[in-house]
Amino acid sequence: MALRYGLIYSTNGTIAEIEEWLDEFCVGKFQVALEDMDADLTKKSVRVMFENEADKMNFKAEYC
Numbered sequence: 001m002a003l004r005y006g007l008i009y010s011t012n013g014t015i016a017e018i019e020e021w022l023d024e025f026c027v028g029k030f031q032v033a034l035e036d037m038d039a040d041l042t043k044k045s046v047r048v049m050f051e052n053e054a055d056k057m058n059f060k061a062e063y064c
Contacts, residue, residue: 003031003049005056009063010045018046028052
């Protein structure tokens, strides 16, 4: 099934932290990709794609 639902999320945390949360709480498939990073390598923008809209909404409720 396609990953139709996505968002861009900015964070100072690690991608691993995001992936751990997704592994634990997502029902469907997901994908995380680095979009951009600041010069200090601390703040990053990641694209998170979801198979299920409900998983996207749960992520937004937790992180956005």
